[in-house]
Amino acid sequence: xxxxxxxxxxxxxxxxxxxxxxxxxxxxxxxxxxxxxxxxxxxxxxxxxxxxxxxxxxxxxxxxxxxxxxxxxxxxxxxxxxxxxxxxxxxxxxxxxxxxxxxxxxxxxxxxxxxxxxxxxxxxxxxxxxxxxxxxxxxxxxxxxxxxxxxxxxxxxxxxxxxxxxxxxxxxxxxxxxxxxxxxxxxxxxxxxxxxxxxxxxxxxxxxxxxxxxxxxxxxxxxxxxxxxxxxxxxxxxxxxxxxxxxxxxxxxxxxxxxxxxxxxxxxxxxxxxxxxxx
Numbered sequence: 001x002x003x004x005x006x007x008x009x010x011x012x013x014x015x016x017x018x019x020x021x022x023x024x025x026x027x028x029x030x031x032x033x034x035x036x037x038x039x040x041x042x043x044x045x046x047x048x049x050x051x052x053x054x055x056x057x058x059x060x061x062x063x064x065x066x067x068x069x070x071x072x073x074x075x076x077x078x079x080x081x082x083x084x085x086x087x088x089x090x091x092x093x094x095x096x097x098x099x100x101x102x103x104x105x106x107x108x109x110x111x112x113x114x115x116x117x118x119x120x121x122x123x124x125x126x127x128x129x130x131x132x133x134x135x136x137x138x139x140x141x142x143x144x145x146x147x148x149x150x151x152x153x154x155x156x157x158x159x160x161x162x163x164x165x166x167x168x169x170x171x172x173x174x175x176x177x178x179x180x181x182x183x184x185x186x187x188x189x190x191x192x193x194x195x196x197x198x199x200x201x202x203x204x205x206x207x208x209x210x211x212x213x214x215x216x217x218x219x220x221x222x223x224x225x226x227x228x229x230x231x232x233x234x235x236x237x238x239x240x241x242x243x244x245x246x247x248x249x250x251x252x253x254x255x256x257x258x259x260x261x262x263x264x265x266x267x268x269x270x271x272x273x274x275x276x277x278x279x
Contacts, residue, residue: 031120031127036098040105043157044126044150045069051133052145060146065225066136068148071155072096078107079198081162085137087225089161093199119147126150160224160246164196168252168276170206175259176271184272187260194254194276196220202231250278 046068049060063085071079078096083089097109103118105128120127129147134140170192174181192206203216218231222244230241243255254274261268 031122032103032118036100036103036105036118036121039121039123040096040098040126041072041074043069043071043153043155045153046148047151048149049133050147050149051142052147057147063137069153069159070150076109079162081159083159084139087223088221088230089159089224090221091161091165091198091200093197120149124152126152158249160227161222162198163246163249164222164229164244164252165198167193167195167279169193169279170274171277172275173259174273174275176273181273187262193279252276252278 050057065087066085067083069081078094080092095110097106105116107114116128116130118128127149133142133146173184175184189206189208194204201217202220206213218233222229227243228241229244232239245253256272259268259272
């Protein structure tokens, strides 16, 4: 089974009791660069997962397409991006801290401290262990001894979900007619925006004349394979989805099939898309 550590952080945030990780502390002075506070900041992506069986570390092959990325910032904040076997990616904001004296990495140190045992930290490699893991296909929690190896990557490398983060301002609307996109003017707000945060929340604002409308915050996740983004209100289990494409990091198209025509007061079915530009 493919296992990944990051969802354990989510479980802890929902009320599980964290406990100190276990791991191999041999040769740490050679494997871990000091100070860890200076060496850890940057972006890291998972390359291998292991589980200890019968006293030996065995590699666990993660499901194709799944993965985890951490962005550690020098101010103690961090962003995580976790992609499951179904290609859904979730973003979350966390805090982090390290302890040089016992080689531990603490996630959400200011709220719910979860301690991982650091085993390796060099200019290009990060390895740490914990005694729980999550199957990235089924979502089931596993107990045992686990460790994960990461490599450092350029901070400019971003997946689909990371590229969505920010405020996107409404620009134009289009309807597809006879196979071509034609700009339309009905039902267009005087101003409006969509905002995706790395905390995993989404909200919108629009104004027509003196009428203002806001939605959110909602939880969101993105799927790079289907180009879909899913939204769930915080007080509801109802999930909605739209298809989104990014022409570049500042140009977004949102596709939908029903549009409101204020001239007739009716909903019109068809193929529509909105153009939004990042702030």
